[in-house]
Structures are given as structure tokens and as C-alpha cells.
Amino acid sequence: MDPVTAHNPASLLQLVERSAFVGFWRRDARRRTLYWSPQMARLHGAPDDYTPTFEAALSHYADEHRTELAARLRACEEQGETFDVEVQLQSLQGRRTWVRCVGQPVRDDAGAIVGSEGIVQEIAPAGYAEGTLLRHTVSMGGALGSGEAFVTVDKQGRISYANEQAQHLLAAGGEPLIGRKIWTFFQKRVRLGLEERFVQALERREALELEELDAQVAHWLELRGFPFGAGLALHLRDVSSRRRAQQHLTLLEGSIARLNDIVIITEAAPFRAPGPRIVFVNEAFERRTGYTRDEVIGHSPRLLQGPDTQRAQLDRIRSALEQWERVRVDLINYTKAGEPYWVDLDVSPVWDETRRLTHWVAVGRDITERKRDEEKIQYLAFYDPLTQLPNRQMLLDRLREAAGESGHPREGALMFIDLDNFKVLNDTLGHQKGDMLLQQVGRRLRNCVAKGDIVARLGGDEFVVLIENTPEKPLDPLTAARVVSQRILDALGEPYVLPGYLHHSTCSVGVTLFGKTASTSTELLKQADLAMYQAKAAGRNAVRFFDPEMQAVATENAALAADLRQAWRDNHLRVEYQPQVGMDGRMTGVEALLRWEHPTRGIVGPDQFIPTAEETSLIIPIGHWVLEAACAQLAVWAQRPDRAHLSIAVNVSVRQFRHPEFIDEVVSCVKRSGIRPEKLKLELTESLLADNLDATIAKMRNLKDMGVRLSVDDFGIGYSSLSYLKRLPIDELKIDRGFIKDILTDGNDAAIAGTIIGLCRNLGLEVIAEGVETEEQRAFLARQGCHRYQGYLFCRPLPLEQLEAFIEAAGAAPSLTPEPSSVES
Incomplete structure (x- = not known):
């Protein structure tokens, strides 16, 4: 349940009904308990009829959380504020568990607050990752606690969990750690700087690495932390012995051979190739790497490196050694058998009595298991275990970055997706099939977005898609949102195959754009959520934009796309042909032009519906249909001597040309119709040449090799x-x-036209002018050297039957009388 759920009174009871781990309570304005569900009693370790007073109920919560919870309850009942907090509950038997408390005011018909109600939800059994990873670390066995101190701290730096090793390391006297701020366990001289580092790491949600801290219990500690829920997870290690040992380390000291840590000693040669040679390794090195001492002595430590060894960490080592400084890194090394492993490597210089550098000593500790456990924890913290999609936390991190909450916002779109009537499936077929449906939804959503976009599951049947405009993936957010949201509607509207059942479902999508003005992640989620509810109100299976103006445009474009799909299914599109003539007025061929007459919109111009066909990919089947029609007509004309000389020009869109099967489709059409390929002319737009020119030219050569003629349309x-x-x-x-x-x-237009004509003459290309409407235009072009024309001066685009009649009536020389003035389509 998310904070939105807390505003829906009915949802609390619904959640209680379907969960054994959620209790429900209700109180009146005088703070008397009106209802205390059996689940609440069980959470407190009491009989089902247990109904405590206000004070008794609060006594069950941990000391450090009781004050905050009491304040939240008062604010709820006095100011009407809802709350959603995680606290520790202690049962009557003394068992402590983490629970989530959600509360809201109860109001009468006049809006006055007459009490409060809410739920208490045990977090761990529900499998939530956020805010509960500290319980998961305990249940993961000895991996995290195998001799290593481990604690978690909340966003104020207070310890919320500590294992036995941490208790022994930080508080030898046995005083409790929970609730104390982590930096208070260190000496005063380092405490202030340590607090600043913790605050910075918590605010920025970044890793923390601190070495050799002077603790109050008179030993030196190493501390490493990483983001964990709203706080940090910390590993503590006593490095006192290592610190003392390094102060007295000498070459081949007898104790080195007996260390459990890997030890490598090299000569003090420069780090550049071939680099220093190994002069000593201990037994731990031989056990872990599989190399014998004789196999590595005299060789470079580079033999331990492999494909995943981090270049950046090697550069750190090189830089430090060049300055004769100690350095410490986490590095991936490889065994003799090629198995990767992680090592915590500490490299130090060794001097003799005269301060002359003699050797480098590298002491490494195998941390492979720790790294694996960290990866598991990271996965639980940022991914949804059911769908394997990013969860709310990862989404918020990405959204804050994209929205520019810390500066440098990017443009993009946020989509809130909610499945329609999902509860019906859960109630009728059970939660297992509901989970299967959610997994299929997650896979379909991933297929709807480009690489780099994020698809996240917020919880339940709610998903979010974030698409961004980046230098690597430039896009127009509005156009991208329109296309992706339509893909989502189509993909999630397809039937779902569940065991023994074919399920049909739809979704509602709310979209908000960002980047033009300042915004926050919270605002964007609210906007997208509001737009989604507008889609629900519109009847479901719909998309709604938060901005009203953009919504109007998106609605019109969506309607146009829907009408175009219907027109394609109902065969309402048609092909018309416009003659092309030579200098003697004889017709040399025609251009095939796509036309759409809508029952209510009237004639829809190609400039309106072709971009929509491109965006929805309908241009692929439509373009193939036009190509088939042109080849079939050429085959018919080839049987008539008076028509056999005619060619047909077919426009090819960028998306159609770049389709991987386009060349095969042209070959198939030509072979199936049996036409002479030189009678087919493909008109390509200049935008096709904007990128990937080499691949475009290669495709064009394939078409030329089979005899098809190529023309660049709208040149200039x-x-x-x-x-x-x-x-x-x-x-x-x-x-x-x-x-x-x-x-x-x-004069500019005349000069440009003349230049193009001259260019074609010099390159040996044919040239044709379109849009010729007057005899004066034709005569001017003829004087410049252009002798092929297309336009209303000769004939408007005609359906095939009228074109045939026009050819019969005009004979060998079509009429040069211009049609009524009109803008040519």
C-alpha cells in the first residue's frame, strides 16, 4: 500500500480482508477505541478480544518511536493530517518486529473530524524491500555476519540494527547501541568530521568509505557503507592489528607467510610496463589463486588481471605508486583457472633505514562473498522481486535526476499506468494468476520502450514509465509520449495466456511532460496519477495528458490514428495517379499518390495522415500495398503497346525504406508482377539522407542493380x-x-531552380519539376533546360478509371489547358 491508498477509506478494510498481517483500528474524538481487529491483537501477541486503551496501545512501541507516533496521532485527530510511518512494535511476549502504521482522520457528513482510523501492517511477511532490508540481512544467514560487524543507520544516523560483532566492537561495556548516532562511538577529534561525512552520504545517497578511525574503545576501525532504504548499511572492521603491523613491516618477515590475507611483495620498479616483478607470495596467495610460488616469482602482478578487472582502480594504484603513496582499492582478480574473485587490496611502500624505497607490499583480503551479499541487498533495495522491474526507490532516484532537483533538468515524459479491473482477476482466479499477469505486463512494458528508458512497478497493478531526452537518445517528449503510450495500450490490450485461462485486460495511462519548467518528482507523479484517473473516468483503456492543451492535441492525433487504422482495415484508402509529361507534351508516366476520404473529416491531406502513419508504423503495410498496386498496373499496361512505355513513380517513406524487409518486398513485387523493373521508379525524400548514409547508399545500389530507377523527391x-x-x-x-x-x-526561386537543372545536366541526371500550373512556368523551365513536368497545367491526380479515360481522350498528346487553379497535393 502506498500513501495514496491511505486517502481511500474503503481501501483500508479491503487490505485488511486480504492480509493476515494487517490490523485495523478506529477511535472516536475522545480517543476511545471503537474497534480493534483480531489481527491487531495478534500482532500484539494478545487474544483476539484484546482492546487496549490509548496509553496501553502506545506502550507497545519502542521507546525511540513512541513519541513520534503519539505526535502523528494527535496531528491526525486535531489537524486532519494523514500519516505513514515505520516503527518497532513489541508484543506482550517481548517480541520486537517492524510494522508500518498508516492513519487518517474520520469525518462526519459536514467534514468535521470525529475520530481516526488506520492500519498496522507487519512489514517482513509481505516481502517489502524498502525500509525492511535490515530484517532481511539477519535472515540471509551467516553471510553478512561471518565475523564481520554490521549495522544499519536511519536517515538521522541513528543505529537501527546491529549484529553481535558490532555490539562487541563498539560497546565493550554492553550498553545498548540501538537509537544512538553512529559517530558518537568515535574519539572527539574525529567525531565532527565523521558526522559531516555521514550527513553528506545520507543526503546524496552515496557510498561511504572511511579508513582507520580512532574509536572510543581504543582500537582502530575501518568503516564502509552503502545506500540502504532511507539510510545506510555499514560494515565495520577492526584494523588495529594491521595498522600496528604495517608500521613495523619488513621484507620477508616470518609472520607474513602465516597471514590469512593474501600477501604479494614486488620489487620497487616503476609501475609502467613491464612493471615491478613479484619477489614473494605467501601460502594464502597460493591457496586462493591456484598459482604456485614458482609460477609467479619474477612475473608481473598483471597475470592476476582479467576482462572485468577495473581499469579505474588500476589507474588509482599506478597514480599512488608513482607518488610513493599507500593506496587501497577493491579489485577483481582472476585465479589460475580463470575464476574471478574480489579482493580488498592494500598496497604500501617499504623503505629501508636510509629511507630508500625497496619494495611494494600488497595485502589483500578475499571479499567475494561480501560483494555478492551487497549485490543481493542492492537488488532487494531497488528491484521488485515479482516482476524484476525497478521499484519505487529506483524510479524516484532516476526521476529526481531527470527533473533536475539537484540541477540540470532534462526534458522527458512520465507515464502512470494502472491495469483496468485487476481486482476482479485476483478475486475470481486468485492471487497466483494475478501475479502471473503482472509478470507478463512487466515484460510487455519493457518491449514498449527504448533502451535507457525505465519501466518501474510502484506496487499492486501500478506501473510507471520514464522516458528522457538525452544526448544519446534525443527525442521530442510529446511525440515520444504519444507513440509509447499507444504502444502500451496496444500491447497491454492483447490477451494474456494464464494456466487454463485466456484473460483479456486493458489499462489506463496518465502522462505528464517535464523539463520546460521547474518541477519535483513528487509533483510529476501526482500529475501523471491525476491524468491516469482522468483516463479511468473517460471509460478506461485510454490515455490522458495532464496539460489540457497537449491533451487536446494528443486526443486529436489519437483519433486520427484510430480513424486511419479503421480506414486501412475497411479498405477506404485509394491510389490516384498524376501524369508526368515530356517536352513534346507526351505522357511519360505517372506518380502514384495515396488518398483518404473520411466520412466526416472529408478529404484528409497526405501531409496530415502520412506523419501519423509513420508514427504508428502503419506506413509499412500501406506502402507495400501501394507498391503492389503500382506493379500490378504496370503489368496491365505492358500488355498494351500504347501504354507499355509508361512508368509509375511510388513514394517511399523513411521508415518504409529502412525496414529490414523492404528490398525483399520490392524484389517480390517485381518478380510476381513480371514487369520490367526500369518502369518502376521509387521516389525517396532527402530526409532519408540525414544519417547512416553508407547503409542508405548500399540499399539504393541493391535496388539499382535489379533495374529499379531512383528519384530524390522535393529536392532542395x-x-x-x-x-x-x-x-x-x-x-x-x-x-x-x-x-x-x-x-x-x-529571383531566389528562379536561381535555385536553374541551379538544380544545371546540376542535373552536369551530373548526367534527369530532372522533373512538380507543381507546374501555368504555361509561363513551363516555358521558363524549358528555357532553363528542364523538359519534364508534373502539375495541374496538364492534369490533376485521377483515380485509375478516370486516368484511363483521360489517356484515351487525349491520345498521344494530353491537353495543355490548365485545370482550375488549386494547390496540388
């Missing part, structure tokens, strides 16, 4: 570059209609 308005134009295996450039419209009145 995109990514034109003479440096690559000469590399393209093309046959034709098509002058964009934007330059033709004002060619007689705009």
Missing part, C-alpha cells in the same frame, strides 16, 4: 549536399513545387 528543401549527391546511385532529381510556385516573380 531538406539535406541537400553536393558532397554526397555524387555518391548517390540515382537517376533523377525532382524540383520541389515550393520553388516552382513563385519562379516567375521570385
Whole structure:
């Protein structure tokens, strides 16, 4: 249950009904207990009819938590504040366990506070990772406590758990550790600096590494910590003996051979290649690495390195040794058999009586098991064990960074996803099948996002997707959110195969964009959550944007995409053909143009629906259909001598061209129709040339090798570059209609058109002008050397039947009388 649940009175009872580890309570305005559930009594180790007073109930909680809980209860009943805290509960038998207390005010019809109610939830049995890892560390066996002191501290630095070794190391007199701040166990001269380091690590949620701290109990300690829930998990190690030993260490001292730690001694040569040679190793080295002493003496320590040995740590060692300084690192080494292991390596210089550097001594402790345990704890802290997705904590960390709470915000989108009617599945088929459904949902969501985006499970049936605009993955957040949210609706709307059952489900998605203005992770989650509830209110299986203006745009685009899918399914799209003519007025071919006449929208222009088809990937099947239709028509014309010379130009989108099966589709269409491939002309846009040019040219050469002709459409308005134009295996450039419209009145347009025509003449390419609407435009182009045209001067785009009639009526020379002035599509 999350804090949102606490605002829903019904949800508390629902949670109690389905959990044996959650108790429910209710009190009136005079703090009298009205209801105390049997589960509450059991949590307190009492009979089911146990109903304590207010004071008696508080006495069950640990001293360090009792005051805070009492204050939260008063604020709830006096100011109407809800609360959600984790505290320690002590049963009547003395058993202490961590519980989660959630409370809310009870109000009458007029809104006045008449009492309070809430739940007490035992955390550990529910398997929650956040805030309970300290209990998990105890249950993980001896791995974390095998001779090593271990404590956890909360966000104020107070000790919340300590194992037996920690008790012995920090408090020899037996005084309790729980509740005391960790830095109070060290000498005053280091205490202030230690407190500052802890506060910094807790605020920034970063690892902590402190060496040789002077403790109050007169020994030296090493301390290492890592983020853990809202606080830190700390390993403590008594290094007093090592400190004393290093002060007196001499070459080949007899005790070295008997150390349990790995010991390597090398000559004092420079660290650069070939580096210092090994002159001594102890028996612990031989046992752990599998190398014998004779196999390594005289060789470089590099023989212990492998593919995962950290370059950064090796650089630290090199830098320190060049300065004759001691250095300590955690390093991955390899045994003779190639098995990796972790070693806590401490490298120190050794001098003789004259202060001359004689050797390097490296003392290493095998910490492989500790590292594995740390990885387990990290996984429990940041991943959901059911779906293997990041959990709330990891999501919040990433969201805070993306939103720029510490500076440098990035643009992106946050999506809140809630499964529709999930409770029905749990109630009818059971929680086991519900868990299976959640696992399938997690896998489908991962497939909907790009690498680097995050999909997290907040709890229950709630998921969140975070997509970011980064230098490695630039994107327009609104466009990306539209595309990804539609993918999510489609993917989660597909049937789920559960054992013995085919389940149908949908989801509701709320989206908020960020990065334009300052925001926090909390605000963004609330916005996305609110938008999700708006999607629920709209009937479920829907997407809603938090911003009203963006919502209007997104709704219109979603409606257009839905209409386009329906039009494709119902065969409401059609192909029209616009003639292309030569200098003598004879028709040389046609361009195939896609048209959509919507029953209510009317004629929808290609500039409106083609981008939507691109975003939804509908352009792939639609483009293939147009290609099939063009090849089939060429096959029909090939049987008629008066039509056999005609070609058909087909527009190819960027997404269609880059599809891995595009070349195979063209080959299949040409072979199946039996046409002459040179009669098929593919028109490519300049945007195709914006990136990955070498791969694009390779594909174009494949098409050229099979005989298909290639044209660059709308030339001059995109990514034109003479440096690559000469590399393209093309046959034709098509002058964009934007330059033709004002060619007689705009000197710049006239100059650009003339330049393109001259360029084609010099490169041996054909040139055709589109958008020719007047005889004066045609005559000007002819004088410049362009003798092939397309436009309303000759004919508007026509359905196939009308095109055939036009060809029959015009004969060998189509009419040059312009159609009524209109903007060509």
C-alpha cells in the first residue's frame, strides 16, 4: 500500500480482508477505541478480544518511536493530517518486529473530524524491500555476519540494527547501541568530521568509505557503507592489528607467510610496463589463486588481471605508486583457472633505514562473498522481486535526476499506468494468476520502450514509465509520449495466456511532460496519477495528458490514428495517379499518390495522415500495398503497346525504406508482377539522407542493380549536399513545387531552380519539376533546360478509371489547358 491508498477509506478494510498481517483500528474524538481487529491483537501477541486503551496501545512501541507516533496521532485527530510511518512494535511476549502504521482522520457528513482510523501492517511477511532490508540481512544467514560487524543507520544516523560483532566492537561495556548516532562511538577529534561525512552520504545517497578511525574503545576501525532504504548499511572492521603491523613491516618477515590475507611483495620498479616483478607470495596467495610460488616469482602482478578487472582502480594504484603513496582499492582478480574473485587490496611502500624505497607490499583480503551479499541487498533495495522491474526507490532516484532537483533538468515524459479491473482477476482466479499477469505486463512494458528508458512497478497493478531526452537518445517528449503510450495500450490490450485461462485486460495511462519548467518528482507523479484517473473516468483503456492543451492535441492525433487504422482495415484508402509529361507534351508516366476520404473529416491531406502513419508504423503495410498496386498496373499496361512505355513513380517513406524487409518486398513485387523493373521508379525524400548514409547508399545500389530507377523527391528543401549527391546511385532529381510556385516573380526561386537543372545536366541526371500550373512556368523551365513536368497545367491526380479515360481522350498528346487553379497535393 502506498500513501495514496491511505486517502481511500474503503481501501483500508479491503487490505485488511486480504492480509493476515494487517490490523485495523478506529477511535472516536475522545480517543476511545471503537474497534480493534483480531489481527491487531495478534500482532500484539494478545487474544483476539484484546482492546487496549490509548496509553496501553502506545506502550507497545519502542521507546525511540513512541513519541513520534503519539505526535502523528494527535496531528491526525486535531489537524486532519494523514500519516505513514515505520516503527518497532513489541508484543506482550517481548517480541520486537517492524510494522508500518498508516492513519487518517474520520469525518462526519459536514467534514468535521470525529475520530481516526488506520492500519498496522507487519512489514517482513509481505516481502517489502524498502525500509525492511535490515530484517532481511539477519535472515540471509551467516553471510553478512561471518565475523564481520554490521549495522544499519536511519536517515538521522541513528543505529537501527546491529549484529553481535558490532555490539562487541563498539560497546565493550554492553550498553545498548540501538537509537544512538553512529559517530558518537568515535574519539572527539574525529567525531565532527565523521558526522559531516555521514550527513553528506545520507543526503546524496552515496557510498561511504572511511579508513582507520580512532574509536572510543581504543582500537582502530575501518568503516564502509552503502545506500540502504532511507539510510545506510555499514560494515565495520577492526584494523588495529594491521595498522600496528604495517608500521613495523619488513621484507620477508616470518609472520607474513602465516597471514590469512593474501600477501604479494614486488620489487620497487616503476609501475609502467613491464612493471615491478613479484619477489614473494605467501601460502594464502597460493591457496586462493591456484598459482604456485614458482609460477609467479619474477612475473608481473598483471597475470592476476582479467576482462572485468577495473581499469579505474588500476589507474588509482599506478597514480599512488608513482607518488610513493599507500593506496587501497577493491579489485577483481582472476585465479589460475580463470575464476574471478574480489579482493580488498592494500598496497604500501617499504623503505629501508636510509629511507630508500625497496619494495611494494600488497595485502589483500578475499571479499567475494561480501560483494555478492551487497549485490543481493542492492537488488532487494531497488528491484521488485515479482516482476524484476525497478521499484519505487529506483524510479524516484532516476526521476529526481531527470527533473533536475539537484540541477540540470532534462526534458522527458512520465507515464502512470494502472491495469483496468485487476481486482476482479485476483478475486475470481486468485492471487497466483494475478501475479502471473503482472509478470507478463512487466515484460510487455519493457518491449514498449527504448533502451535507457525505465519501466518501474510502484506496487499492486501500478506501473510507471520514464522516458528522457538525452544526448544519446534525443527525442521530442510529446511525440515520444504519444507513440509509447499507444504502444502500451496496444500491447497491454492483447490477451494474456494464464494456466487454463485466456484473460483479456486493458489499462489506463496518465502522462505528464517535464523539463520546460521547474518541477519535483513528487509533483510529476501526482500529475501523471491525476491524468491516469482522468483516463479511468473517460471509460478506461485510454490515455490522458495532464496539460489540457497537449491533451487536446494528443486526443486529436489519437483519433486520427484510430480513424486511419479503421480506414486501412475497411479498405477506404485509394491510389490516384498524376501524369508526368515530356517536352513534346507526351505522357511519360505517372506518380502514384495515396488518398483518404473520411466520412466526416472529408478529404484528409497526405501531409496530415502520412506523419501519423509513420508514427504508428502503419506506413509499412500501406506502402507495400501501394507498391503492389503500382506493379500490378504496370503489368496491365505492358500488355498494351500504347501504354507499355509508361512508368509509375511510388513514394517511399523513411521508415518504409529502412525496414529490414523492404528490398525483399520490392524484389517480390517485381518478380510476381513480371514487369520490367526500369518502369518502376521509387521516389525517396532527402530526409532519408540525414544519417547512416553508407547503409542508405548500399540499399539504393541493391535496388539499382535489379533495374529499379531512383528519384530524390522535393529536392532542395531538406539535406541537400553536393558532397554526397555524387555518391548517390540515382537517376533523377525532382524540383520541389515550393520553388516552382513563385519562379516567375521570385529571383531566389528562379536561381535555385536553374541551379538544380544545371546540376542535373552536369551530373548526367534527369530532372522533373512538380507543381507546374501555368504555361509561363513551363516555358521558363524549358528555357532553363528542364523538359519534364508534373502539375495541374496538364492534369490533376485521377483515380485509375478516370486516368484511363483521360489517356484515351487525349491520345498521344494530353491537353495543355490548365485545370482550375488549386494547390496540388
